[in-house]
Amino acid sequence: MKKTTLPIGPFHPLLEEPEFFTFYLDGETVTKVDLRIGYNHRGHEKLATGLTWDQVPFLVERICGICSTSHPYAYVLAVEDLLGIKAPPRGQYIRSLVGELERIHSHLLWLGLAGHFIGYNTVWMWAWRYREEILDACEKLTGNRNHYAMCRVGGARRDVTREAMDFTMGALDSNERSTKMFLGAVVDDPVIHKRLKGVGVLTKEDAIAYGAVGPTSRPSGVRWDVRETDPYDAYGPSLEAGAWKVIVTENGDVFDKAAVRVLETLESIYLCRWLIENMPDGEIDAHVGNIPEGEGCGHHEAPRGEVFHYVRSDGSNKPIRHKVRAPTFNNLPTYKASCTGEQIADVALITASIDPCYCCTERVGVVSKSRRTSLTQDDLVKMSVEKTFEIEKKIGMKSNLAKL
Amino acid sequence: MTDEEKYMVADKVKKALGALIVSFDQPRPNRIYAVVAQDDFPEANRALFEKLGGRLATSTALEVRDAVELIYHYMLETEGVLCNLKTLVAKPGLKVGSIGAFLPAADWIEREMAEMYGVTFVGHPDPRHLLLPDGWPDGNYPYRCDYPQKPDGFEEQLPDVYQKDRK
Numbered sequence: 001m002k003k004t005t006l007p008i009g010p011f012h013p014l015l016e017e018p019e020f021f022t023f024y025l026d027g028e029t030v031t032k033v034d035l036r037i038g039y040n041h042r043g044h045e046k047l048a049t050g051l052t053w054d055q056v057p058f059l060v061e062r063i064c065g066i067c068s069t070s071h072p073y074a075y076v077l078a079v080e081d082l083l084g085i086k087a088p089p090r091g092q093y094i095r096s097l098v099g100e101l102e103r104i105h106s107h108l109l110w111l112g113l114a115g116h117f118i119g120y121n122t123v124w125m126w127a128w129r130y131r132e133e134i135l136d137a138c139e140k141l142t143g144n145r146n147h148y149a150m151c152r153v154g155g156a157r158r159d160v161t162r163e164a165m166d167f168t169m170g171a172l173d174s175n176e177r178s179t180k181m182f183l184g185a186v187v188d189d190p191v192i193h194k195r196l197k198g199v200g201v202l203t204k205e206d207a208i209a210y211g212a213v214g215p216t217s218r219p220s221g222v223r224w225d226v227r228e229t230d231p232y233d234a235y236g237p238s239l240e241a242g243a244w245k246v247i248v249t250e251n252g253d254v255f256d257k258a259a260v261r262v263l264e265t266l267e268s269i270y271l272c273r274w275l276i277e278n279m280p281d282g283e284i285d286a287h288v289g290n291i292p293e294g295e296g297c298g299h300h301e302a303p304r305g306e307v308f309h310y311v312r313s314d315g316s317n318k319p320i321r322h323k324v325r326a327p328t329f330n331n332l333p334t335y336k337a338s339c340t341g342e343q344i345a346d347v348a349l350i351t352a353s354i355d356p357c358y359c360c361t362e363r364v365g366v367v368s369k370s371r372r373t374s375l376t377q378d379d380l381v382k383m384s385v386e387k388t389f390e391i392e393k394k395i396g397m398k399s400n401l402a403k404l
Numbered sequence: 405m406t407d408e409e410k411y412m413v414a415d416k417v418k419k420a421l422g423a424l425i426v427s428f429d430q431p432r433p434n435r436i437y438a439v440v441a442q443d444d445f446p447e448a449n450r451a452l453f454e455k456l457g458g459r460l461a462t463s464t465a466l467e468v469r470d471a472v473e474l475i476y477h478y479m480l481e482t483e484g485v486l487c488n489l490k491t492l493v494a495k496p497g498l499k500v501g502s503i504g505a506f507l508p509a510a511d512w513i514e515r516e517m518a519e520m521y522g523v524t525f526v527g528h529p530d531p532r533h534l535l536l537p538d539g540w541p542d543g544n545y546p547y548r549c550d551y552p553q554k555p556d557g558f559e560e561q562l563p564d565v566y567q568k569d570r571k
Contacts, residue, residue, distance in 0.1 A: 038535030046547060084432065211460045211509030224459060229484045230434055297435065297477060297486055299461065308461045308477065325462035325513075333512060 003031075006344065019332070021351070025344060033339045035332060048322035053079060053291050057151055060309075060324065065146065066106050069098050070302035071324065072151040074309040077232055077298030079153045082311060083288065087233070091155030091284040096234035097275045098142060098150045099300065100268045101168070104175065105134040106303035107265045110352075111182060114258055117352050118195055119385035123185070130178040137171040140164040155285035165276045176269050183262050194391045196255035199342065200350035203252060206337040214305020216331045216354045219260045220252035227301045234275055243274035254353045291315070302327055304354075328354070345383040405484045407433040413483045420455040424448045436487040445474070445491045446501035452478045452489060453507055460509040461486070465517040467549055470495050472521050476503065476510070493523055502528040520547040 006023040018039040024032040044063055048056050057072035064071065073095060080086065087095070108131040115123025135145040141164045142148035150156050186192055202212065207220040217224050225246045227235040238244060244267040249256040293315040299308045305327030312321040331354045339350050410433035417436055418425060424444045429437045440448040452458040458478030466473050471492040478487045493500045502525035503510040514525045515534035522545040525531070533540060545551060 038533070038537070041535045043546070081432065081435065208459070209508045224479075224481050226479070229481045230479070230486065231484075295437075297488065299479075299486075306461065306479075310464045310475070310477065312466060321464065321466040323462070323464040329462070329512065330509065333508065 021335075023339070023344065023347065028344050030339050030342050030344060030347065033335050035335060037332070045322055045324055048324075049319055052317045053153060053319065056319065056322065057153075058149065061147055061149060063324065063326065066109060067102055067302045067304065067307075068147045069095075069102050069150060070300050070307045071309070071326075072149075073099055074298045074300040074302075074307040075311070075322075076151045076153050077300060078296045078309040078311045079288075079291065079298070080296070081298055082291065082294045082296030082313060083153075085154065085286055085288070087155040087286055088283040089234075089280040090159075090282050091286070092233035093275050093279050094156040094160055094284060095151055096238075097160075097272060097279075098138070098148050100272045100275070101134055101138055101141070103268045103303045104265050104272070105131045105138070107261045107268075108134070110261060110303075111258070111265075114349075114352055117349055117381060117384050118192070119381075119388045120192075123182070126178070127182065130175055133171040133174055137164075137168040140167045152285065153291075154288035155283070157285075159284050160279075165279065169273065169276060172269050172272055176266065179262065179265050179269065183266070186258060186262060191388060191392050193255065194394075195388050196258060196349070197251075197253055199254045199346050200338045200353055201251065201253045202334055202338045206334065207252070210334045210337065211330045212305070212334050213327045213330050214301065214303070215257060215260050215264065216305060216327075216334060218247060219249050219256035221248060221250045223248050224306075225301055226299050226306050230299070232298075232300070237278075238271055238274050241274065241278075244268070244271040254349055257353045291317070304328060305331060343387075345387045348381060348384050410434055410483065410485055413480065413485045416456065416483070417452075417487055420451045421448055422451075424451075434485050436485055437490060438487065439490045442491050442493055442500055445489075446503055446505075448489055449476060449503045449510075450506065452476075452487060456480055456487075457482065458487060460503075460507060463503075463510065463513045463517065465521045465523060465547075467521065467547070468492070472498060472523055474500065474517070474523070498522055499524045499526055501526050504528050504530075519545070521545055522548065 004025040006025055008021040008023065020036040020039065022034040023030050044059060048059055051059055057075055060071035060075050061068050086092070108127045112124040112127035112131070115121065115127065138148065139145050141160050142150050142158070150158065202216065202220050204221045207217045207222045212220070212222070213224060223246060228239060228246050231239060247260050247263045247267060249260055291313050293313055295310070295312045297308070297310050299306050307327060308325040310321070310323040311319045314320045334354065335351065339347060342350060411430065414428070414430050414436060417438060418428065421438060421440065424440045424447060425438055426441060427439045431437070453460065456478075458480050461477040461479050463477065464475045471494050474491050474493060476489045478489060480487055491500070500523060502514060504514045504525065505527040511530060512534055514528055515530070515532065517523050518525055518528075518531065519533050519536050519540070532538070
């Protein structure tokens with residue numbers, strides 16, 4: 001059979017993070033994957049060395065539009081590690097609360113898109129509708145739906161009001177009901193079982209070797225969560241109080257990745273509730289002065305996995321080196337293990353399963369010696385939806401899917 | 405884990421690295437900084453990954469006066485300690501054994517450090533550019549202190565696959 005090369009990427013006008021994949025195909029089976037990144041390299045690490053210690057959180061907040069509090073969080077933890085100080089308790093609890101609300105809305109965003117990819121557009125609409133409640137709560141608490149700017153070196157930038165916390169409690173109650181409904185929908189649906197189980201398996205050995213983090217490694221049975229292993233801020237006390245637990249499953253396929261995210265959303269809801277109920281009074285900021293010479297590392301468990309920041313100071317008002325590592329940097333190379341041997345119709349699903357940005361699947365050209373055609377994202381999604389149809393037919397279920 | 409238990413992890417790390425350690429520091433219970441010689445670097449990394457089960461979070465390169473400093477950050481997840489392994493790679497040779505040769509987690513980050521700082525990782529399985537385009541002129545390392553704003557004679561290129569179809 002003729003070998004085919006299928007390039008995907010690199011540019012998409014709507015979303016950030018362009019990537020370029022080349023899938024080497026044998027018939028419909030992927031035999032090899034090659035990834036190229038760097039089409040949107042913005043040089044944040046170099047830019048940070050030209051800004052003062054207090055300006056950097058605003059810069060790193062703009063690295064990602066969805067997990068926007070994760071980068072400043074990891075950065076302030078790194079600088080606090082350099083200084084050897086801890087934020088006052090109320091400051092710590094506020095930062096952790098914003099971090100967890102972000103996890104809820106990020107996982108709901110992913111759940112919606114995953115539903116869209118397999119043809120369940122109802123899941124898509126509903127997940128994003130329930131996400132709005134959390135975004136409203138974020139706006140009440142911080143003043144913004146996203147880009148909260150709540151982290152500063154030594155504490156939180158601004159206090160939260162009792163009224164906003166009560167509003168958040170209401171949003172969490174409503175979200176708990178809807179997340180449980182989603183959980184039932186995922187676990188009970190025979191089509192989702194058939195469609196997602198055993199697809200794109202990432203083995204435990206591969207997850208360890210590639211250093212995969214967050215909801216990419218935990219479905220493969222790797223218990224890595226820096227909130228638990230290296231607890232910071234309010235995560236230590238809440239874990240001791242049993243407010244939440246780390247979700248780990250064993251199979252490593254797309255189904256488990258979806259299940260881990262939905263279960264984690266529930267745990268985050270419990271944790272947010274605990275944080276609001278136990279919110280201490282007092283100062284929110286340690287009022288840090290000059291940053292001395294030294295180095296520090298900080299990491300925060302973002303929705304997609306561990307965000308890692310390293311800073312080095314020479315005693316001036318700027319860092320001389322600031323290293324940023326986003327979770328997708330470690331998670332993307334796992335495609336080499338999880339896509340090989342899979343069908344091309346599943347590729348959109350597997351690439352979505354680690355929750356990168358979706359721009360990669362927009363512009364697709366099929367290149368072989370004899371012909372050249374172009375596929376759009378719609379075509380790729382259509383292939384994925386058609387496969388779901390076939391499974392429904394096979395198990396003799398009347399299709400609820402919208403006609404294409 | 406309590407702070408006392410975390411301070412005990414120092415003995416484990418010292419035992420795993422053995423005579424390779426040049427200097428060792430644990431400024432806080434959950435942070436260890438160990439320095440090894442340039443030639444012993446791959447061996448020390450192997451010890452941290454295989455003997456202690458460290459997860460390679462990422463690595464950092466930074467330029468100092470006559471060398472590039474490499475820091476590999478290993479998270480010891482069961483102990484809850486972040487162990488940073490450092491070495492100095494001397495200029496102008498800037499050659500060090502590749503960790504990506506046996507640990508896939510180091511593959512991409514070594515490609516990034518190679519193109520941004522000009523460090524050669526001997527034995528790397530895939531020494532292409534990662535973030536910079538393939539047509540990037542040799543000898544231009546953007547994160548170096550002496551780097552000019554834009555290299556001479558550089559034109560943007562599309563990925564190979566599209567170039568072939570453009571005739």
